[in-house]
Amino acid sequence: xxxxxxxxxxxxxxxxxxxxxxxxxxxxxxxxxDNRPDGEIPPHLHTAEMRREAEALGxxxxxxxxxxxxxxxxxxxxxxxxxxxxTGPVFAYCASGNRCAxxxxxxxxxxxPADELIGLSARFGYNLExxxxxxxxxxxxxxxxx
Numbered sequence: 563x564x565x566x567x568x569x570x571x572x573x574x575x576x577x578x579x580x581x582x583x584x585x586x587x588x589x590x591x592x593x594x595x596d597n598r599p600d601g602e603i604p605p606h607l608h609t610a611e612m613r614r615e616a617e618a619l620g621x622x623x624x625x626x627x628x629x630x631x632x633x634x635x636x637x638x639x640x641x642x643x644x645x646x647x648x649t650g651p652v653f654a655y656c657a658s659g660n661r662c663a664x665x666x667x668x669x670x671x672x673x674x675p676a677d678e679l680i681g682l683s684a685r686f687g688y689n690l691e692x693x694x695x696x697x698x699x700x701x702x703x704x705x706x707x708x
Contacts (some may be wrong), residue, residue, distance in 0.1 A: 565589065566659055566686040571651045572666055574659035574686070577607065580615040587619050592650035595641065597661045599627035622648070628661040633668075642669040663688040671697045672704030 563582040567573040573591070577598065586594060594616050600608045609625045616623040616637045624644040628637045645652060645653075654662035667679040667690050676697045690697075 564659075565653070568663060568666065568682045568686070569641065571648075572645070573651070573653050574662035574666070574688075575653065575655045575660050577603065578612075578655050579607070580612060583612075583615050583621065586653050587621055589653075590651050591621070591653040593624065593644065593648045593652045594628055595624045595638075595644055595652060595662070597628045597641075597654055597656040597665060599629055602630075602657065608663065617634055626665070628656065628665055630657070630661065633661070633664060637665055638668045641657040641665045645647035645669060660688050661683055664690060664693065667693065667697060668700060671700035674703075 563575060563578055563585060565573050565575055565586075578586070583594070594612075596609055596612055598607075605611070609627075613623040613625065624640075626637055627638040629689065632699040641654075654666065656662050663686070667683060670679055676694055679697060680694065683690045
C-alpha cells in the first residue's frame with residue numbers, strides 16, 4: 563500500500579487489498595472512497611467485498627466509480643458530498659491514485675488556487691495541468707462565500 567497524502571485530510575493510493583484496511587484505519591483515516599469500477603478488478607476487490615471489510619472495521623465506505631477517461635460531474639458531486647460528510651481524514655483509491663486526485667481537485671476548484679491543486683497532485687506524479695481550464699471554469703461557477 564502506498565498512501566499519498568495530498569493534504570492532511572485527503573490521501574490517494576493505487577489499488578488496495580482488504581488486508582490494507584486495518585493499516586488505513588490505524589493511520590487515522592475514517593472514510594475510504596473507492597473510485598474504481600468493479601469491471602476493472604478481480605472479484606475479491608469488488609465494491610461489496612471492500613465495503614464489507616471496511617465497515618467491519620468501523621470505516622465509512624463510499625463507492626464512487628470513476629471510469630478512466632469518462633469522469634462525469636456526477637462523480638465530482640458524489641466525491642464532494644462524501645468529503646462534506648467526512649468526520650475526519652479521507653483515503654481514496656483507484657488503479658494508480660490519479661482518478662482520485664483528479665476528482666478531488668475538481669471538488670476543490672474555487673476553494674484552492676488552481677496552481678496549488680495541480681502542484682499538490684504533481685508531488686506524487688499526477689499531471690493535472692491539462693485540467694487547469696476545467697478547474698478554472700468550476701472555480702468561476704462556484705458561488706461566492708459570504
